[in-house]
Amino acid sequence: MMGEDGIFEWARRHNCEFGVDKFQLLDMSRKRVRHTFLLNRRVPMPRSNLTLEEYTIRSAEQEAAALAKARDWISRFTWLARPSQGITAKYARQLYKAITLPRIMYGAEIYLTPPRRALTEQQRSKGMRTQRAIVGKLAATQRQAMLMVTSGMQSTASNVLEVITGYLPFHLMVERFRFKAALQLAALPPTHPLFKHVQRAVVRDVQRHHTPIHALLHNFRISPKNIEKIQATRWNAKWKSRVKWCIPKDRENAMEEECRDSNRVKVYTDGSGYEGGIGAAAAMMSNGQRREAARLRLECTVYNGECTALAMGMELIQQQVYVEKATIYMDNQASIRALSSQCPGPGHYLLDYFHEVFVKTKKKHTGLQLTV
Numbered sequence: 001m002m003g004e005d006g007i008f009e010w011a012r013r014h015n016c017e018f019g020v021d022k023f024q025l026l027d028m029s030r031k032r033v034r035h036t037f038l039l040n041r042r043v044p045m046p047r048s049n050l051t052l053e054e055y056t057i058r059s060a061e062q063e064a065a066a067l068a069k070a071r072d073w074i075s076r077f078t079w080l081a082r083p084s085q086g087i088t089a090k091y092a093r094q095l096y097k098a099i100t101l102p103r104i105m106y107g108a109e110i111y112l113t114p115p116r117r118a119l120t121e122q123q124r125s126k127g128m129r130t131q132r133a134i135v136g137k138l139a140a141t142q143r144q145a146m147l148m149v150t151s152g153m154q155s156t157a158s159n160v161l162e163v164i165t166g167y168l169p170f171h172l173m174v175e176r177f178r179f180k181a182a183l184q185l186a187a188l189p190p191t192h193p194l195f196k197h198v199q200r201a202v203v204r205d206v207q208r209h210h211t212p213i214h215a216l217l218h219n220f221r222i223s224p225k226n227i228e229k230i231q232a233t234r235w236n237a238k239w240k241s242r243v244k245w246c247i248p249k250d251r252e253n254a255m256e257e258e259c260r261d262s263n264r265v266k267v268y269t270d271g272s273g274y275e276g277g278i279g280a281a282a283a284m285m286s287n288g289q290r291r292e293a294a295r296l297r298l299e300c301t302v303y304n305g306e307c308t309a310l311a312m313g314m315e316l317i318q319q320q321v322y323v324e325k326a327t328i329y330m331d332n333q334a335s336i337r338a339l340s341s342q343c344p345g346p347g348h349y350l351l352d353y354f355h356e357v358f359v360k361t362k363k364k365h366t367g368l369q370l371t372v
Helices: 007-013 059-080 089-104 121-150 158-165 170-186 195-201 212-219 251-260 302-318 333-340 348-364
Strands: 028-034 042-046 265-274 277-286 289-298 325-329 369-371
Touching (some): 059 121, 170 212, 265 302, 302 325
Parallel strands (some): 325 369
Antiparallel strands (some): 028 042
16 A cells, blocks of 8 residues: 555555545455345455444444534534625525535435335334434424524424525435436446446346445436436547538528429428427428338427437438438428537437438448538
């Protein structure tokens, strides 16, 4: 650890620090047991004189630390929000919501997980009582903060203070932070150390070795497959779209340009709301006659429906024997402008797929000229 290539030398080169005060000494034996997550891997086992409670997370200590932290932050918040020389109620409310509350709720998704997999019903009921007790104590600290924000009397009901300040009841606040943690787990990139564990945990809710990851993902029914990941960079910095597009000034000019268009292949796409969902459709015309059409029902935004219809139209062109010139017509200016944009955003994975299909179509239809 202190050697030439030790962890402290590594930390100095990478501008990192280790919390030495958090280091724990664990006596391990040569005996190996099955890993909690990787069932085909075996890891060293602690000595027989150590029980399970001695090397697992102790919720009692975590809850006591959270309560002490909450009281410390509330004391600081009280000093800042004092009526005489403190900040105004507007900034006091935002300060508690943006700074104090996240500090208090740090790690709540671990030690405030409901005891769903207790060994017996008695242990389960005991765990629920303990959790309700710590949530009640933390809710008392939130009540003090609401009294400071509103300058209300001590006899004011908590639900009235929650309505005035706009804060959620504390038990719902806990669920909100747990739900946020579940979304963060579902949106982890493949390079994250927890990515593989999340992928395994979301498959099924195990009966043994039930971890907080299982509880978060299965309680809120969140799957990483249903979470859209927005990439930080979509294309190379020198990338330029090879799709030609134009937006007429008004409806009359658009109709005139459509009439003057002499291309043999024309594709009309549209995406709009339909029966509580979003419908995407694409129809291809060849020499004035309808050749092929595709339709799809989605549960997304109208913008995503327009982009999906655009990709469907590109696939219709790709399926043809040979196309020299083609035009795709759509009525969404935002989707058309996004064809030449590199900025990441929601729904842009559909446009990335459109460009990938366009590149494949260019290889099949040599010399293809496409206009949107």
